[in-house]
Amino acid sequence: MARKVILKSKTPLKVGEKWICRCGLSKKWNEEDPQPFCDGSHKKFSDEDESKVFTYNENLEVISVE
Numbered sequence: 001m002a003r004k005v006i007l008k009s010k011t012p013l014k015v016g017e018k019w020i021c022r023c024g025l026s027k028k029w030n031e032e033d034p035q036p037f038c039d040g041s042h043k044k045f046s047d048e049d050e051s052k053v054f055t056y057n058e059n060l061e062v063i064s065v066e
């Protein structure tokens with residue numbers, strides 16, 4: 001099953017001493033480390049065109065732009 005979720009935030013949210021990923025691109029969002037902590041991946045995509053929707057694969061490669 002696949003699910004398409006559109007996230008618009010480009011920055012993490014600080015909760016206490018933790019930074020929570022809001023961009024959906026963190027590699028810390030997996031089965032071994034299920035807490036969605038920011039790993040800095042959002043910085044690589046800060047120049048995305050905000051009028052478009054980017055779809056990534058599990059290797060953070062863009063697979064489509066709408």
Ligand code: FES
Nearest residue numbers: 021023038041042
């Ligand atoms: S907010 Fe997602 S990796 Fe930082």
